[in-house]
Amino acid sequence: MPKRRDHHLPLAPDITCPALINSDGKLVLQPPGRPSDDSGAEHSLKHGSEHGPEHGPEHSPVHSNGISATVPSCAEEVANHTWMLEIVYRAKGRWKLPGVATVENGKERFTQYFESNETGTRLLNLTGVGSLTDIVLAPVNCTVESQATLHGFRRPNLEDGPILIIAPHPDDAELAAYGLYSRHPKQTWIVTLTAGERLKRLDKQYLPGLDATLEEGSRRKGLIRAWNSATTPLLAGVPAEQLIMLGYFNDTLPKLLETPDDTVPSYGDPALTPRDFRAWNNFSLPSDATAENRGADLIEDLSTILSKVKPTTVLVTHPEIDPHPDHVASAKALAKAMSHSSHVPEHVLLYANHLKGARGFPNGPAHAAAGVWPTSQRTSQMPSWGLHSESLSLEAQKGKALSLDSMHDLRGKKSLERQLKCWLRRKKSALESGAWKDYADHDFFQTHIKAHENFVVINGKRFLAGVSH
Incomplete structure (x- = not known):
């Protein structure tokens, strides 16, 4: 049986919204809620407990930097963020290398691999896709729960100086x-x-x-x-x-x-x-x-x-x-x-x-x-x-x-x-x-x-x- 191990980082996303991975693997973004009262609060990506029940991520919107919770739809705005999809996966087998392939417009963009013989919450890197609404996620040697959360981080302006x-x-x-x-x-x-x-x-x-x-x-x-x-x-x-x-x-x-x-x-x-x-x-x-x-x-x-x-x-x-x-x-x-x-x-x-x-x-x-x-x-x-x-x-x-x-x-x-x-x-x-x-x-x-x-x-x-x- 895979060992439960969730990953945690003290992150403060600019955008967070709930998402679903449907039966065909298509990523479906859900309407984000209203901004929280504490707009300056840090969001530690907490995904359950090492010893707690195996459940999906919590889906409360986060607006740590006061940026609109609306997920960008145009290619330029998508490109201006780093995108991480918070998922829960379960490896199949002790040795097989589990992963998730990101497919856009019928073409595989890349596959991200996780730890063998484990289950838990991970951040799936979607950065580089042209659209967040035209991608399909294809599990490799693992299963992925349908509930997910999308986190966006506004990219720093690296052109503004040395x-x-x-x-x-x-x-x-x-x-x-x-x-x-x-x-x-x-x-x-x-x-x-x-x-x-x-x-x-x-x-x-x-x-x-x-x-x-x-x-x-x-x-x-x-x-x-x-x-x-x-x-x-x-x-x-x-x-x-x-x-x-x-x-x-x-x-x-x-x-x-x-x-x-x-x-x-x-x-x-x-x-x-x-x-x-x-x-x-x-x-x-x-x-x-x-x-x-x-x-x-x-x-x-x-x-x-x-x-x-x-x-x-x-x-x-x-x-x-x-x-x-x-x-x-x-x-x-x-x-x-x-x-x-x-x-x-x-x-x-x-x-x-x-x-x-x-x-x-x-x-x-x-x-x-x-x-x-x-x-x-x-x-x-x-x-x-x-x-x-x-x-x-x-x-x-x-x-x-x-x-x-x-x-x-x-x-x-x-x-x-x-x-x-x-x-x-x-x-x-x-x-x-x-x-x-x-x-x-x-x-x-x-x-x-x-x-x-x-x-x-x-x-x-x-x-x-x-x-x-």
């Missing part, structure tokens, strides 16, 4: 946001905090046997990854002068924030300095003269970038969802830099490239739809989460695959044991073998080449107050 992407390591910006920044290349700045130089084992070198010591291998790894960060975004048209490598050291960011005046050596090679990885920068940093791995320098560099670029939108890792220590520290470092620079962006988009206990998410093969993170988080230090889902065309997804292939750190080969486990999972998934795209061995070529890139949207001041708390 976009600054904070990447803890080379490849984080591409994994999270290649589709987004390839749509806005001329206004995008990408700042990579660390060179990702740490090499833990010599047999993990890109070229086996090239270096005889971990120190040599780490230096070379940092060099090629710094070069990746300076060149890969050029594929999308981001100007070279808007790509900045700070060159701080991998796995040291939490310590830099704890003891900002101390110099912390690289775990890969104590003789390294951040200057070793800044050769391709066209942007002068305050710490260029000394270039020590110190927290105070990191904050000053970021503060200077904020003051000069003055981004209206900043992308950074979500400190409550992405558990990687460097990723959590990156969000905290950004908040400190915002306080020092006195520049607060209008909105912050939060992404997560790592999830605790959820390997293989977003689920399913490459080019599937991407859902929001599989968590049961009811509260946050940063209230009133919005959602922004960037819809990627097939061509944009292929461009993203190329960008990931250019990243040397994603070129590892699976061991024989992992190859066998992967083959077995795919066999048991009950999907056709042709559904899986083996562009490369790394899991990210399945999980992150998807039809959507998803972000939590937070007002800049709320981000600063919440992360600085």
